Amino acid sequence: MSLDAAEKRSFTTEITELYAERMKTGTGHVAVTVRTLEDASFSLGRLEPGDDAVMVNADIRTGRSFDQQRSFVRDAFDAAHDRWSVPTANMYAVVTEHDGEEFHEYDRVLASWGEHETEEGAD
Numbered sequence: 001m002s003l004d005a006a007e008k009r010s011f012t013t014e015i016t017e018l019y020a021e022r023m024k025t026g027t028g029h030v031a032v033t034v035r036t037l038e039d040a041s042f043s044l045g046r047l048e049p050g051d052d053a054v055m056v057n058a059d060i061r062t063g064r065s066f067d068q069q070r071s072f073v074r075d076a077f078d079a080a081h082d083r084w085s086v087p088t089a090n091m092y093a094v095v096t097e098h099d100g101e102e103f104h105e106y107d108r109v110l111a112s113w114g115e116h117e118t119e120e121g122a123d
Contacts, residue, residue, distance in 0.1 A: 019032070
């Protein structure tokens, strides 16, 4: 599958907003990357050669519930399916949790996530 820059930007915006909503946080620190790979550059055991697939790697701050994580992954899968008709059986995700202090920006290190964060007020 080939995607142009506008399509990638639109999808990254949708996923950023979805992440912030599901994880109850702001968007200032959310990083989303969309990469398309040529045939044979990606493997998922159940795929047939040439099948389109979606792989989600989500590095999140510790403190989110399993239900929040699952909701985000399922909604990201649904968004990809709705846009590109990728079969849901061809989707795979890995969620990895980290302490906030493992996320670095140039001018700061993130704090650990807490219930005090809201969609409106937190980075």
